[in-house]
Amino acid sequence: MNRISFQREDYIYPNLEPSADEIAQFILSNQIFFEDFCEFLRYSGSWKKQNCREKLISLRSLKYRKKSRDPRVIEYFRLIEQFFYVCNNDNDIKKMRGLVPEKLLEKIFTNRYLAKKNVQECGCSVSIEGNLVRYICPNPFKNDIDSDDNKLTVDVGIWDGQIGEFTEIKVSPDAFHTKDIKYLRLLAHELTSKEIQYKVYLVALQKKDLTQERLVSLSAYREGEFELIGREEVFELSGK
Numbered sequence: 001m002n003r004i005s006f007q008r009e010d011y012i013y014p015n016l017e018p019s020a021d022e023i024a025q026f027i028l029s030n031q032i033f034f035e036d037f038c039e040f041l042r043y044s045g046s047w048k049k050q051n052c053r054e055k056l057i058s059l060r061s062l063k064y065r066k067k068s069r070d071p072r073v074i075e076y077f078r079l080i081e082q083f084f085y086v087c088n089n090d091n092d093i094k095k096m097r098g099l100v101p102e103k104l105l106e107k108i109f110t111n112r113y114l115a116k117k118n119v120q121e122c123g124c125s126v127s128i129e130g131n132l133v134r135y136i137c138p139n140p141f142k143n144d145i146d147s148d149d150n151k152l153t154v155d156v157g158i159w160d161g162q163i164g165e166f167t168e169i170k171v172s173p174d175a176f177h178t179k180d181i182k183y184l185r186l187l188a189h190e191l192t193s194k195e196i197q198y199k200v201y202l203v204a205l206q207k208k209d210l211t212q213e214r215l216v217s218l219s220a221y222r223e224g225e226f227e228l229i230g231r232e233e234v235f236e237l238s239g240k
Contacts, residue, residue: 001117001119001159001161003128003129003159003161003194003196004119004126004127004128004129004157004159004164004196005119005126005127005130005159006119006120006121006124006125006126006127006157006159007121007124007125007127008121008122008123008124009123009124009125009152009153010122010123010124010153013092013095013099015086015087015088015092016086016087016092016095016096016099017099017103019079019082019083019086019096020096020099020100020102020103021103022079022082023079023082023083023100023103024100024101024103024104024106024107025107026075026076026079027100027104028104028107028108028111030072030076031235032072033072033076034231034234034235035231036076038171038205038206038231040080041097041100041101041171041205042171042172042205042206045097045171045172047084047093048090048093049084049087049088049089049090049092049093052084052093053084056080056081056084059080060077083096083100084096097171098171101169101170101171101203101205102122102123102155102156102169103122104234105155105156105167105169105203105234105237106120106122106156108234108235108237108238109156109158109165109167109237109238111238112237112238112239113158113160116160117160117161118158118159118160118161119158119159120156120157120158120159121156121157122155122156122157123153123155124153124154124157125152125153126154126157126166126187128190128191128194128196129194131190132152133183133186133187133190134150134151134152135150135151135152135179135182135183135186136150137149137150137151137179137182145174146177146178146218147177147178147179148177148178148179148182148220149179150179151179151180151182151183152183154166154167154168154183154184154187155167155168155169156169162197163196163197163198163199164191164196164197164198164199165198165199165200165201166184166187166198166199166200166201167200167201167202167203168180168184168200168201168202168203169203169204169205170203170204170205171204171205172204172205172206173204173206173210173211173213173214173215174214175204176202176204176211176214176215176218177218178218178219178220180202181215181218181220181221181225182220184200184202184226185220185222185225187200188200188225188226199227200226200227201226201227201228201229201237202215202226202227202228202229203229203234203237204229204230204231205231205234206230206231207230207231207232208228208229208230208231208232208233209230210230211228211229211230212228215228
């Protein structure tokens, strides 16, 4: 079991993580709301702390008024409101948008591995036989559509002593950057050199073909290098 180990690197947000966990659990238990939640994340991308209340009132009156007696809808919208209200500023909102999908993936994998001994972590670095996997970019760059820089973490990592699974999850396919591809390629190379079985997933909460289009536009990407998961396949990860 000690061939692969994980170390949490992402900052812990005590004001955000309980709500992110609660929202993720609701979506997992009520998958009928998942597509709607993905759309919510897409069109609320520009919402700010100062205007979120007005946006939420408008959203509720337009979309949920006719179904307001359904207790699941009531709970869902309560959680959507909570999504913003626990945030202290716009940076918190940005972090929350990444936290909920990350928590959801963590729960999906946790359920799959319930009967197996494993180690699992989110926002973590990966060490293989004691050696930390760290991508050091020789020529960093950043622009409006892409970036390449040093990278140390995966969003979700799992190791059961036989196979490692590593996942990078984004709300939008456009959020995949060159640095993600190069880090995961390095990770895959190190695992292969140690003859360790592995799977690497690139997950985006939009349709799979949009993820494919985005990745093809990145010069660093190689077709078929990683397993692409669109939102239509996210819950299939519970049975892979």
